[in-house]
Amino acid sequence: MAEKVDFKKSLSQHLLVVGLCVVVAVYLIPSPIDPKPYFFADPPQMTGPLKVNRRLQKADRLFKGRVFGPESLAVDKEGVFYTGGLDGKIWRFHDHSLELLARTGSNYSECGSPELEPECGRPKGVAIDNKGSLYVADAYKGLLQVNTTTGEVNILLPSEKGLDGIPFKFLNGMTISKSGVLYFTDSSSKWDRRSHKYEIIENNALGRLIEYDPASGEARVLLSGLHMANGVSLSPHEDFLLVSELNICRITRYFLRGPKAGTSEIFTDNLPGYPDNIKATSAGTYFIGLAASRIQKSRFMRPFLDVIAPYPAIKRFITKITPLSVYALFIPKHVLFIEVDQQGNIVDSFHDPDGAVISACSEAFEHDGKVYLGHFGTDYIGVIGMADLKSNVT
Ligand SMILES: *[C@@H]1O[C@H](CO)[C@@H](O)[C@H](O)[C@H]1NC(C)=O
Numbered sequence: 001m002a003e004k005v006d007f008k009k010s011l012s013q014h015l016l017v018v019g020l021c022v023v024v025a026v027y028l029i030p031s032p033i034d035p036k037p038y039f040f041a042d043p044p045q046m047t048g049p050l051k052v053n054r055r056l057q058k059a060d061r062l063f064k065g066r067v068f069g070p071e072s073l074a075v076d077k078e079g080v081f082y083t084g085g086l087d088g089k090i091w092r093f094h095d096h097s098l099e100l101l102a103r104t105g106s107n108y109s110e111c112g113s114p115e116l117e118p119e120c121g122r123p124k125g126v127a128i129d130n131k132g133s134l135y136v137a138d139a140y141k142g143l144l145q146v147n148t149t150t151g152e153v154n155i156l157l158p159s160e161k162g163l164d165g166i167p168f169k170f171l172n173g174m175t176i177s178k179s180g181v182l183y184f185t186d187s188s189s190k191w192d193r194r195s196h197k198y199e200i201i202e203n204n205a206l207g208r209l210i211e212y213d214p215a216s217g218e219a220r221v222l223l224s225g226l227h228m229a230n231g232v233s234l235s236p237h238e239d240f241l242l243v244s245e246l247n248i249c250r251i252t253r254y255f256l257r258g259p260k261a262g263t264s265e266i267f268t269d270n271l272p273g274y275p276d277n278i279k280a281t282s283a284g285t286y287f288i289g290l291a292a293s294r295i296q297k298s299r300f301m302r303p304f305l306d307v308i309a310p311y312p313a314i315k316r317f318i319t320k321i322t323p324l325s326v327y328a329l330f331i332p333k334h335v336l337f338i339e340v341d342q343q344g345n346i347v348d349s350f351h352d353p354d355g356a357v358i359s360a361c362s363e364a365f366e367h368d369g370k371v372y373l374g375h376f377g378t379d380y381i382g383v384i385g386m387a388d389l390k391s392n393v394t
């Protein structure tokens with residue numbers, strides 16, 4: 001009898017010691033991140049212009065299984081499209097013909113894996129000027145120009161050098177003015193594209209918005225301290241720029257001209273997802289792709305990132321014990337992009353609530369009566385007629 005009590009006692013002592021060791025060990029593991037607290041407002045109600053519909057389910061998938069991660073699109077005067085892939089490839093397409101134009105990095109058969117991204121290159125933002133010069137913001141390589149005849153790649157601003165003494169770590173969105181001036185973002189000066197989940201959780205406002213004039217070769221930082229600067233768009237009159245701050249679901253406006261030139265303000269806030277690329281539409285509005293949504297199945301559930309945002313200690317702890325791949329589980333399947341007017345009001349939204357046809361959408365690019373849908377992780381380019389997109393039949 002006495003022996004049994006002793007055994008129980010020693011077992012519980014052992015467990016206590018083991019438990020303490022685990023706690024101390026986890027405490028001693030350095031966290032990969034050094035987060036700041038942030039407080040999100042409750043996500044918007046999905047009513048009015050955000051009312052859930054199934055319009056994106058009328059889309060088609062182009063080049064399925066042939067292009068990987070076509071995040072951003074540009075089109076020239078002849079209607080020829082350009083896009084980059086997660087494997088470093090630059091593609092060109094017209095109607096249903098797809099052609100490999102170039103690669104931004106080394107040509108290995110294993111390109112497309114996160115390990116090789118820095119070597120293979122990862123083209124993100126693409127832009128083309130009136131003369132047909134193609135520019136690419138490569139997440140790793142820098143700001144590039146690609147000769148559309150030869151496929152030759154020329155580095156205009158290398159990432160190692162960066163700007164103002166800070167190397168580029170994660171080039172991302174890009175747009176071009178009518179006179180050929182480029183505007184692009186560096187999402188973070190700390191985390192590269194492969195580590196974007198750490199960037200999102202840490203949320204330390206290390207992004208920049210940069211201007212580059214190919215004619216003079218001059219570059220300057222317009223804004224710094226952005227919360228993962230992502231997509232960028234010019235206003236129709238080119239008097240201001242809009243830039244996505246993905247981490248905090250916000251679009252910031254930077255004035256290029258007029259009395260507020262050189263200053264910035266919030267354009268729209270508390271979006272129903274994490275904003276990626278912004279594209280002006282023919283209707284004078286903007287389509288804003290949401291890399292992931294904040295829409296939960298139950299209205300009593302709050303988005304994971306909203307819940308952990310105020311607590312640096314919890315964020316530090318979670319990143320100690322969770323591999324990066326696990327975070328994808330917290331992303332709702334609900335896919336949408338939104339339409340925003342010149343005052344920053346959401347005026348419409350386009351959904352695939354199950355991700356059945358369009359499984360993700362980081363860019364919606366209108367051209368000639370159609371809208372092309374890109375994303376950094378899909379293996380197709382979505383396309384839908386403007387009339388279908390705007391129809392109210394769900
Ligand atoms: C890359 O290598 C493959 C296989 O060697 C080759 O077919 C292809 O033309 C090369 N170039 C590009 C730009 O992919």
Ligand SMILES: *[C@@H]1O[C@H](CO)[C@@H](O)[C@H](O)[C@H]1NC(C)=O
Pocket residue numbers: 133147148149150
């Ligand atoms: C592209 O390469 C061709 C052939 O070398 C050259 O004639 C042309 O000027 C180049 N285009 C640009 C935009 O550099």
